[in-house]
Amino acid sequence: MEELLKALSQIGQLKDLPRAGWVREQVPHPESVADHSFRAMVLALVLAPQLGVDVGRVLRLLLVHDLAESDPTVGDITPFDGVAPEEKHRRESTAMERLCAALPGGEEVLNLWREYNDGTSAEASIAKQLDALEMALQATEYERRHGKELVGFLESAWRKIQHPLLVQILTALRS
Amino acid sequence: MEELLKALSQIGQLKDLPRAGWVREQVPHPESVADHSFRAMVLALVLAPQLGVDVGRVLRLLLVHDLAESDPTVGDITPFDGVAPEEKHRRESTAMERLCAALPGGEEVLNLWREYNDGTSAEASIAKQLDALEMALQATEYERRHGKELVGFLESAWRKIQHPLLVQILTALRS
Numbered sequence: 497m498e499e500l501l502k503a504l505s506q507i508g509q510l511k512d513l514p515r516a517g518w519v520r521e522q523v524p525h526p527e528s529v530a531d532h533s534f535r536a537m538v539l540a541l542v543l544a545p546q547l548g549v550d551v552g553r554v555l556r557l558l559l560v561h562d563l564a565e566s567d568p569t570v571g572d573i574t575p576f577d578g579v580a581p582e583e584k585h586r587r588e589s590t591a592m593e594r595l596c597a598a599l600p601g602g603e604e605v606l607n608l609w610r611e612y613n614d615g616t617s618a619e620a621s622i623a624k625q626l627d628a629l630e631m632a633l634q635a636t637e638y639e640r641r642h643g644k645e646l647v648g649f650l651e652s653a654w655r656k657i658q659h660p661l662l663v664q665i666l667t668a669l670r671s
Numbered sequence: 672m673e674e675l676l677k678a679l680s681q682i683g684q685l686k687d688l689p690r691a692g693w694v695r696e697q698v699p700h701p702e703s704v705a706d707h708s709f710r711a712m713v714l715a716l717v718l719a720p721q722l723g724v725d726v727g728r729v730l731r732l733l734l735v736h737d738l739a740e741s742d743p744t745v746g747d748i749t750p751f752d753g754v755a756p757e758e759k760h761r762r763e764s765t766a767m768e769r770l771c772a773a774l775p776g777g778e779e780v781l782n783l784w785r786e787y788n789d790g791t792s793a794e795a796s797i798a799k800q801l802d803a804l805e806m807a808l809q810a811t812e813y814e815r816r817h818g819k820e821l822v823g824f825l826e827s828a829w830r831k832i833q834h835p836l837l838v839q840i841l842t843a844l845r846s
Contacts (some may be wrong), residue, residue, distance in 0.1 A: 497838070497839070497843040498843070500840070501808075501840070501843060501844060504710070504808060505714070505812060507710060507713050508710055508809065509773060510706075510709070510710075510810070511702045511706035511707075511709070511710065512700070512702075515811060521801070525687070526705055527685075527686045527687075527702070527705075529686075529708060530701055530702075530705065530706045530709040530710065531686035531705045531709070532686075533709055534685070534686070534705040534708055534734075535679070535682060535683055535685075535686065535705065537712070537734055538679070538682050538738075539679070540735065540775070541731065541735070542774045542775055542776050542777070542780065542781065543775065545775075545776050545779075546775060546776075552727035552730070555727070555730055555731070556716065556730070556736070559709075559712055559716055559730070560716070563713075572697065576721065581840075599717045600717055600718065601716070601717050601721075602717070602722075603715065603718050604716075605717065608754060611731070626827055633676075633679060633680070634683065634684070634718070637680060637683060646841075664672070665675070665676070668672040668673070668773045669676060
């Protein structure tokens with residue numbers, strides 16, 4: 497029980513972990529990793545039924561996709577941190593194995609996290625696109641709110657989003 | 672499309688809405704409503720399989736349970752705000768009808784929100800108990816981090832939590 501409570505508190509750290517991309521851009525009071533995951537799931541709930549995928553599975557994938565960042569030895573590693581993608585994956589993978597060992601149903605959580613990272617299932621592909629769309633939405637809101645120029649985040653979203661409906665939303669967002 | 676983007680941005684306000692209970696207690700940098708919903712869903716993912724309910728449904732109920740608070744005319748109303756429960760429900764219900772009218776699949780979202788508030792289904796009952804357990808977990812963490820006395824939040828959780836496994840976790844949390 498003590499191990500479970502410790503793991504849940506570790507996951508709670510995602511409430512206090514600001515998304516590193518916004519910190520780098522000096523956005524005032526940026527959202528937390530948990531905030532981002534929450535709205536990505538809202539996108540899944542309202543959009544996934546039109547995307548031809550299992551909504552429940554997309555919700556679960558998005559719920560766990562950033563859990564590794566709750567590990568104090570990992571955090572929110574971005575492409576600007578000079579950590580090679582393989583090393584980032586290795587650190588996150590080790591962190592997830594440790595965290596999931598302390599969770600009931602941890603094996604399912606670990607499998608979901610791996611499915612998201614592999615990105616090969618239809619649901620993982622949509623989850624990754626919704627993750628990018630949520631970032632694009634947030635970048636646009638921060639641009640308007642703070643008069644910032646955050647076009648790099650939009651370009652990153654354009655590279656990831658392929659589903660016609662999500663492309664349409666991304667286009668409308670910037671028009 | 673414009674209506675959808677506006678609705679998604681409104682929901683994004685939950686990232687910046689601090690939970691009113693912690694504000695009242697002057698907790699420094701309190702979590703957002705979105706933060707709270709996120710970890711309540713983590714609790715559902717790892718605990719609900721042992722609670723004999725449909726995990727996917729509990730996840731959806733928790734994802735939408737606080738969406739009404741994103742409406743600027745509503746916010747996070749607590750028992751200390753002098754708003755009668757019926758009036759709180761009326762305001763939130765009107766806000767949800769307005770928000771869901773702008774969302775694809777909005778009818779499902781509205782039905783989920785009503786199911787949560789009615790609290791009569793097995794899944795809604797468990798969702799409400801997980802909502803309370805998440806608050807108890809957060810109260811305990813804030814007590815330890817800030818040397819605060821937040822026992823009122825724990826008493827409130829004790830009144831709501833009935834499932835033996837969740838009672839066991841709540842007991843362990845305070846031992």
